[in-house]
Amino acid sequence: MFCYQCEETINGTGCTNGGACGKKEDVAVLQDKLIYALKGYAFCNMKAREKNVDDKTFGPFVMEALFATLTNVNFDEDYFKKSIADTIARRDAVCHKVCGNAGCSAALSGASKKMADAATISLDQLMAKNPADVSVLATENVDVRSLRETLVYGLKGLAAYGIHACILGSENEEIYKFIEKALVSTFDDTLSVDQMVGLLLECGSNGVTVMAMLDAANTGAYGNPAPTAVKTGVGKNPGILISGHDLKDLEMLLEQTKGTGVDVYTHGEMLPAHAYPAFQKYTNLVGNYGNAWWQQKDEFEKFNGPILMTTNCLVPPKESYANRLFTTNMVGFSDKKTGLKLKNIPVKDGKKDFSEIIALAKKCPAPTPLEDGTVTTGFAHNATLSVADKVIDAVKGGQIKKFVVMAGCDGRHKERVYYTEFAQALPKDTVILTAGCAKYRYNKLDLGDIGGIPRVLDAGQCNDCYSLVVIALELAKAFGLENVNDLPVVYNIAWYEQKACLVLLALLSLNVQNIVLGPVLPACVSPNVLDVLIKTFNISKNSDVDADMKRLITI
Known part of the structure; x- marks a missing residue:
């Protein structure tokens, strides 16, 4: 392999x-x-x-x-x-x-x-x-291989967001045509480097389209997210923990657990669900449990009740909780050596039966507390732009000097403490715009606010990076700027997997310049391809907090 x-x-x-x-x-x-x-x-x-x-x-x-x-x-x-x-x-x-x-x-x-x-x-x-x-x-040629595989990884991200929109009834035939064309292109030896780079940017442009589709599908089904303080403590009832990204699964689970005495907690990228009006009517949705995906082995064990994994990111489970870990959609796990195979909940006529999970939950003790507080989410584009005048006045008045986009993925490498330290070191006149699980590195820090505007604005899941794009474009329009790169916005983005690859391609398709990426550059990007990205978009790797603070904030 x-x-x-x-x-x-x-x-x-x-x-x-x-x-x-x-x-x-x-x-x-x-x-x-x-x-x-x-x-x-x-x-x-x-x-x-x-x-x-x-x-x-x-x-x-x-x-x-x-x-x-x-x-x-x-x-x-x-x-x-x-x-x-x-x-x-x-x-x-x-x-x-x-x-x-x-x-x-x-x-x-x-x-x-x-x-x-x-x-x-x-x-x-x-x-x-x-x-x-x-x-x-x-593919023997390293640069051709790099361009082809980067395109495939972009397609994987495109597919991940597209299938969520499809589940909610939103499809776009042009997206399907592009996926078709892009897959075929990876066997075309006649394409030039410029043509292959063009396909990457086209993938990014389709990424913007599909994220807009998903945004419209989510808000159409569940309303526009609003700033919401989400409890991180636990109750006395048994619970079910839902992780991943699929809001339709959460809706079906909440409906089926009403009146059962079983509470539902979100985990990881499901945290932003609390900000949707349609979910706030459910008293059985009681809070968010835990942090980013990579801590699940410890957190799933302590949750005590069943866990439903709706999408990525699944970590091969420990034996101690594997018998109460369920999957659905395209998620799955089996191990020939141990004979372990997680049970998958199928969809039938657009519906899923979670009765087995609910019955198991009733036999389990309540979750073991991890923390007891609140964390705020729900600053998607509709909520943030509703106070655009206040934001613009703060920028013009000098109270806000920079917006720092710190969206993307979290991961388990110790080097990622960099993002916590960077957030802590930011001047008090900066605002963090975030989406994705990277936020767990700093969304529970007490960073305060600027004139009532929180210094961490969490737009939601990784696909809600679209909201950050909309916010930037609307701010540029409000300031009378023709180029989004002229805004007081800098990009210090963390990546982990292929959805983050698509988000990066989406930003590049909008000609966003000077993106700092970390904690390492993608291995699939060859030196020559990296050189093209540097010359065209001035992409660079993060370094250390002091150096990056100087080049991004104090320039």
Whole structure:
């Protein structure tokens, strides 16, 4: 195996003997083969689209499959074996529509040798195929490999956000067409570097679109988030902990736990759900338990009750709580050595039955307290822009000198204390704009406010980075600026996985300059590709708090 899609990749180069995330080699190989099969499916569907006989379920299926390969989503061999088989079957069905015979010349028109193989290979042949032939390293040119894999990682982020919007009934055929085109492009040896960079920026532009779609879907279903103080303590009732990102799952769980005596707590990226008006009517939604994803082994054990993982980020569980850890959607885990396989709650006709989880919760003791206080969330674009005049006056009056975008992902490496120390060192005339689980490094610090404006404005989940973009664009308009880079806004962003890759590409597509990225630069970005990003966008890596304070804040 070879995997370098996340920030924790071994030695900053690549995981080769199992993933740092806990992914086994067998699962890594199956994920590579699934991506390979999806490329063949995309090519055949593109040909079918030309004749208007394409698979109309292509988009949701491919998005879910791509999402499953994202870091810390699925560790289950059986899931990927089934996904590969389903992909091959769908590919052959759509190919048959083109010319009545899978693998026919009409479907293969214009295909390279590699693409022809991906478009015709049988299931048995793919499963027997040498893993090296479908791995990241199958592309020998380092720079081409870098551009192709960065694009694939952007697609994984695009799929993650897109599938959430799809679950809420929001789809965009143009997004599906781009995913199709982008997958096919990774087998096109005729593309120039400029064309491949163009595809990355196009992926980022589609990222802006899909985040806007998800924002509209979430607010359309649950209302506009409003600033909300969320309790971090615990009650005396037994509880269910819900983690991940899927708000529809939270809604169904809250409905089914009403009147049962079981409380529901959010964890990790589900914290922002408390700010949506539709969820505030549920008295059984009592608070947020714990912190960012990487602390779950300790926090899940202490929660005492069942946990529902709706999306990433799942860490291979400890035996002590594995029997009360459930998954849903594309999340999964199994371990051949121990025989452990987490139970997945399926969807049937758009609904899920959580009765087994609720029954288990009733037998469990209440959660063990971790802390007792509040944390504030809900500063999405609608809430923040509702006080735009107040913000603008504070900027013009000199009370606010800089906005610091510190969005992104958290992670377990000790170097990430940098973000806590950076937040603490910021002058009192700066405001942090954040989204994603990176906020757990500083959202519980007492940083005060500026004229009633909190110094940490939490817009929500990682996909709510869109809100930060909207806020910046609207502020630029209010100040009469044509270029968002002329705003008193600086970017010190933490990344971990592929959704953060998409957010970065989205910012670049908007020509946002001077982004500082950390705690390390993505291993998938080769030196030559990095040089292009530096020359075009002045991207740089973070260094230490004092040095970054000087170049970002006191310049």
